[in-house]
Amino acid sequence: MPDIIDPEELEQKKIFLILASPGTIRQRNIEIIKEVSTLGYHTVVITTNFPYSILTKLYAQNGIPSTRVSFIDAVTRNSIGNVENIPGVVRYINNPANLTDMGIAVTEVLKDHSGKKICIMYDSVSTMLIYLSSANISKFIHFVTNKLRLMDISGVFLAVEKGLDPMLMTQLTTFVDNVVDMG
């Protein structure tokens, strides 16, 4: 199976928007992390739909070493309440709409893993649409992509295909280097 992410482009610290169907988006998430882990990258997953605890099981089931992935989890604390962050592994934020906390978490997690080959994965733009307007999502992604470029870090944004309106799609396309439509 061909690579979803071109290793050379990943090496060039490019930023990707991956479009997948609703039924395959979880599988794409796993495949991409597997690929980038194999290339020696540590992936920081920002998850807004599946909790950290379940994703770690799924990754383990697919042979992804837990040491290669850490999380910013916007799901768990919303249900369970006060759960403690696990340094270097998971940082919880209260809910996906709290972009300030999410921005701080991204900055801190990147600091935690400074010196490593890092790839940020944002899963997913589509889930964020439940909680935020496209204008706010666009601003946030602009903020994150700017940060990634300044820190010379590659990034992957996952979204459900055909689910973004032309305006948001155009904006996201200008923020990223490559759009990969997995259909």
Place this chain on the structure above:
Amino acid sequence: MESTQNENFCIEAGFLDNALVMIAVLDEKGRVVSWNHAAETITGYSREEVFGSNAVWKNLYPDRDYRKSVTQKIANILKTKNSFENLETSILTRSGKTHIILWNTKKIDAGGLSRAIAVGMDITAEREASAFRENIIDNAFVLITVIDPDGKIQVWNKAAEMITGYSPDEVIGHRDIWKKLYPDAEYRRSITQKISRIISEHNHFENLETIIRTKNGDPRIISWNTRQIGAGGIYHEIAIARDITEQRKAEDALVAYMTEMTMRLKQPVGIISTTLLESADLIKQGMLTQQEIILMLEGQARNATQIEANIRQFQSAIVEKNRSIPEAYRKFLER
């Protein structure tokens, strides 16, 4: 009081009385020597009351300054010629009503006696109708302009001034307003071509949308409708236009909002459905603890609640954006 044979003849012949206009014959001192039936009807003063006196003019022009100005005007005209035409004055009738009279006079020599024949046409109704029409045009909420065959603006109403920023003084009698409204030569040319093409095919156009630049530089979207008016081979163009800028903005905003909400409703429902199916699959595989199952279910319930809130927000936004929604639908959407 002397009356000439002609005057008597005219009266006897019923010539003056049957005239539809006011006719007064005056001697050299302005005294009335003839006063026809129309003059009686219009002014309310009878022949007997006015005959042989010039006092009626004081009654008809009770305001001293106005009377003086009219007298002066007439005297000035008569210095150079022995007649005048279409002098418009306002008289006060016996019943206290103001009438507008259009005067034509001629001096004649009647058997050695100097006489002035004053013919007055009551144009009050015509003037009122004209003022009414002008008032309607001026106070219409749409831009109304009339263009003569030379392309000069003849009418430029208040709405035209309000929309464009150009006053009637700046526009009426000139041809250059279009250059001001369409300062971009290329755009102006394209509009002119479009208009010429439509006019050559239909003689008029409807709902032609253009973007004008107002006097202070703001762009406004205008919807134009034109018709040719006139007769006898001389035609004017009447253009009626609406400023639809705000309407367009509202429509664009509504489309943008509907697109946004479609994106934020359709896709998340799909995400919930997929996530629940994936969760069911993981449960079947025995991969999830009870706490994780609860976590997943609560998470999706939360997503569903948020979608419901988004729908409510969508409903109120539609109501807010479009006030023309019928009451029954509005109530439904506001629930």
